Amino acid sequence: MTDVPSNLPRPVGPGAPSAPQARSLLIADARTRRRNAAEKRFRLYGILAIAVAMLALVFLLFTILRDGSSAFVQTYAKIPMTIEASIVDPQGNRDPAQMAKVLTTSYGKILQDSLARYLDDNDIVVEGLGDKDIQGFFSAQGRADMRQAVLADPSLVGQVVEVPVLTTSRVDGMFKGRVSRESAAVDARTSVAQYDLAMALAERGDLQTRFNWDFVTGTDSSDTRPESAGLGVAIIGSFYMMLIVLVLALPIGVATSIYLEEFAPRNRLTDLIEVNISNLAAVPSIVFGILGLAAFINVMGLPRSAPIVGGLVLTLMTLPTIIISTRAALRAVPPSIRDAALGVGASRMQTVFHHVLPLAMPGILTGTIIGLAQALGETAPLMLIGMVAFVTTYPSAPPQGFFDPASALPVQVFNWTQRADPAFFERASGAIIVLLAFMLAMNLLAIYLRRRFERRW
Amino acid sequence: MNDMYLAERAVDTQARPIKFKCSDVQVWYGDKHAIKDVSVDLEDKTVTAFIGPSGCGKSTFLRCLNRMNDTIPVAKVTGRMLLDGDDIYDRRVDPVQLRARVGMVFQKPNPFPKSIYDNVAYGPKIHGLARNKAELDVVVEKALRGAALWDEVKDRLQETGTGLSGGQQQRLCIARAVATAPEVLLMDEPCSALDPIATAQVEELIDELRETFSVVIVTHSMQQAARVSQKTAFFHLGNLVEYGSTDDIFTRPQDPRTESYISGRIG
Numbered sequence: 001m002t003d004v005p006s007n008l009p010r011p012v013g014p015g016a017p018s019a020p021q022a023r024s025l026l027i028a029d030a031r032t033r034r035r036n037a038a039e040k041r042f043r044l045y046g047i048l049a050i051a052v053a054m055l056a057l058v059f060l061l062f063t064i065l066r067d068g069s070s071a072f073v074q075t076y077a078k079i080p081m082t083i084e085a086s087i088v089d090p091q092g093n094r095d096p097a098q099m100a101k102v103l104t105t106s107y108g109k110i111l112q113d114s115l116a117r118y119l120d121d122n123d124i125v126v127e128g129l130g131d132k133d134i135q136g137f138f139s140a141q142g143r144a145d146m147r148q149a150v151l152a153d154p155s156l157v158g159q160v161v162e163v164p165v166l167t168t169s170r171v172d173g174m175f176k177g178r179v180s181r182e183s184a185a186v187d188a189r190t191s192v193a194q195y196d197l198a199m200a201l202a203e204r205g206d207l208q209t210r211f212n213w214d215f216v217t218g219t220d221s222s223d224t225r226p227e228s229a230g231l232g233v234a235i236i237g238s239f240y241m242m243l244i245v246l247v248l249a250l251p252i253g254v255a256t257s258i259y260l261e262e263f264a265p266r267n268r269l270t271d272l273i274e275v276n277i278s279n280l281a282a283v284p285s286i287v288f289g290i291l292g293l294a295a296f297i298n299v300m301g302l303p304r305s306a307p308i309v310g311g312l313v314l315t316l317m318t319l320p321t322i323i324i325s326t327r328a329a330l331r332a333v334p335p336s337i338r339d340a341a342l343g344v345g346a347s348r349m350q351t352v353f354h355h356v357l358p359l360a361m362p363g364i365l366t367g368t369i370i371g372l373a374q375a376l377g378e379t380a381p382l383m384l385i386g387m388v389a390f391v392t393t394y395p396s397a398p399p400q401g402f403f404d405p406a407s408a409l410p411v412q413v414f415n416w417t418q419r420a421d422p423a424f425f426e427r428a429s430g431a432i433i434v435l436l437a438f439m440l441a442m443n444l445l446a447i448y449l450r451r452r453f454e455r456r457w
Numbered sequence: 458m459n460d461m462y463l464a465e466r467a468v469d470t471q472a473r474p475i476k477f478k479c480s481d482v483q484v485w486y487g488d489k490h491a492i493k494d495v496s497v498d499l500e501d502k503t504v505t506a507f508i509g510p511s512g513c514g515k516s517t518f519l520r521c522l523n524r525m526n527d528t529i530p531v532a533k534v535t536g537r538m539l540l541d542g543d544d545i546y547d548r549r550v551d552p553v554q555l556r557a558r559v560g561m562v563f564q565k566p567n568p569f570p571k572s573i574y575d576n577v578a579y580g581p582k583i584h585g586l587a588r589n590k591a592e593l594d595v596v597v598e599k600a601l602r603g604a605a606l607w608d609e610v611k612d613r614l615q616e617t618g619t620g621l622s623g624g625q626q627q628r629l630c631i632a633r634a635v636a637t638a639p640e641v642l643l644m645d646e647p648c649s650a651l652d653p654i655a656t657a658q659v660e661e662l663i664d665e666l667r668e669t670f671s672v673v674i675v676t677h678s679m680q681q682a683a684r685v686s687q688k689t690a691f692f693h694l695g696n697l698v699e700y701g702s703t704d705d706i707f708t709r710p711q712d713p714r715t716e717s718y719i720s721g722r723i724g
Contacts, residue, residue, distance in 0.1 A: 266530055
């Protein structure tokens with residue numbers, strides 16, 4: 001504007017420069033100031049948006065870690081246990097076959113008597129302590145563990161052993177601080193006396209927490225023993241489903257994308273297919289669940305709650321994601337590479353497989369892993385095909401295992417949040433941590449693969 | 458203005474056998490009639506330059522010569538294009554085989570994001586021109602020497618081809634095209650992305666390539682056409698206006714449109 005010839009009519013109006021030669025570069029004019037202010041504002045909006053997102057993330061992670069991290073440790077009581085021969089081996093001949101006939105319930109008496117004797121021997125007096133409080137101190141799982149230990153090693157019979165025994169979820173809560181004396185008073189499944197007992201034992205160092213491998217590897221358990229509930233079946237189920245999704249969705253998705261992107265003629269049919277693939281990506285996941293229920297279970301007669309059905313449903317759900325990201329990755333490969341390959345006499349297929357696909361690989365892998373992560377966290381369709389069932393036996397090894405009943409991680413989270421006992425709430429948060437850990441691992445893998453295969457040109 | 462360039466070049470007027478015989482070629486891109494009734498005979502072991510203003514169809518015609526237009530769904534080609542007497546648009550012709558005999562170099566250097574060696578070796582590999590690694594090494598060296606690139610890259614054959622300078626990349630692309638032992642080499646504005654020094658190197662190379670191949674080059678630069686070609690074809694609005702020896706086109710143009718273009722009045 002400064003070199004406007006002087007014989008031209010000057011622009012008139014409020015914003016028109018009045019005397020161009022009087023302006024200095026050192027002083028920003030009003031227009032520049034407004035522009036800079038707008039830019040500054042826009043940057044501020046961006047920073048604010050990121051701050052809000054980060055805060056939400058931090059809050060989410062904080063609450064989950066706060067509520068869930070305690071699920072990874074479990075409280076055990078370590079007091080001398082007298083394994084009465086009269087209870088565990090009524091015949092007295094140490095015959096494992098005979099001993100196996102003694103049921104788990106009888107072992108409860110060993111734990112109960114041992115604890116009562118321990119209190120007497122050490123002059124621990126707890127006001128209002130009844131048999132029920134002592135009996136309810138140990139988990140039902142503790143009795144079962146004790147029985148297994150004795151059956152595995154009959155020489156323990158008649159001995160006094162000091163092994164850690166799993167306590168109930170209430171005692172666990174008291175020791176970890178989740179259950180207070182006040183809440184114990186109003187809880188039908190514990191009592192103030194039991195709280196005092198737990199505190200007395202804790203003071204003596206008889207209660208201890210240990211890392212809870214059973215939480216990661218164990219099976220789900222009934223409402224009365226949340227302390228022994230584990231994620232093992234859910235992890236195996238989720239793993240099997242991811243395996244099925246990967247094996248089915250990756251080749252089908254990539255083949256579809258390559259055909260549509262590189263070979264298919266552009267006509268109404270391919271347009272229709274394209275539109276429908278995009279639409280499929282937006283279909284609510286529960287619809288896929290209904291489809292799976294109708295098609296795979298009712299028509300094809302596949303078993304309910306089986307990873308094969310879950311895997312097939314999740315494959316249908318993941319396919320559009322993989323196809324869309326793969327096509328985007330293929331389209332991002334510069335056409336000059338295709339020209340170059342065709343120009344030296346490569347066939348269409350050689351062009352795609354030697355040049356285009358390797359360059360699109362990072363994008364394809366990232367899309368696939370994101371799709372898998374999405375499938376890993378999917379709950380709704382799995383509930384419709386029965387994966388919300390209560391499963392306490394591990395599925396066997398594949399391929400038979402694909403047809404065995406199993407659970408899935410997100411469904412297990414949902415399942416546990418539905419249970420009334422607050423101890424399951426802790427478990428649910430812990431399960432979310434495990435789920436997030438898997439997601440994080442998959443995303444790290446995606447980043448690693450992207451870096452590994454990325455080639456510059 | 459062109460005499461200066463013509464003087465530098467040894468005049469080569471001897472007639473050569475016809476490599477490409479094109480008659481009544483028409484090309485449509487959908488409704489657009491891009492090439493109108495073009496008939497031209499391209500000679501063997503000759504550099505033929507296609508000149509003309511932007512959008513005149515010279516690149517389109519070039520891409521018809523090795524059926525690169527097949528990749529454009531709306532493109533339709535009619536007429537006859539005979540390579541050594543065989544119609545390249547015959548139904549029995551596999552474009553892949555054709556492209557092995559009619560190589561192409563593009564406007565923008567487009568080496569594969571692989572090593573220099575793999576760039577050159579790719580064509581011979583897919584066409585089975587070498588039986589083992591030793592033979593392949595020989596082919597690669599010959600191609601790189603042919604593209605006047607060997608001395609610059611012989612110590613770093615395993616480095617990536619995209620790391621070379623623009624001019625080197627373009628010569629690598631020429632080496633890649635030469636490696637499949639084509640008979641015709643098509644060049645679509647091969648120097649438009651290069652600086653003057655790289656351009657001079659590539660032009661020198663084109664002149665050497667003429668010993669072995671028929672070269673067809675599309676160029677925007679009339680000086681370049683005058684420097685490197687023996688025959689020149691002037692395209693305008695999809696028509697082949699004039700075709701003849703480069704000397705004649707630049708010194709004694711028959712058509713007023715040609716004269717206007719080479720003297721800079723249209724274009």
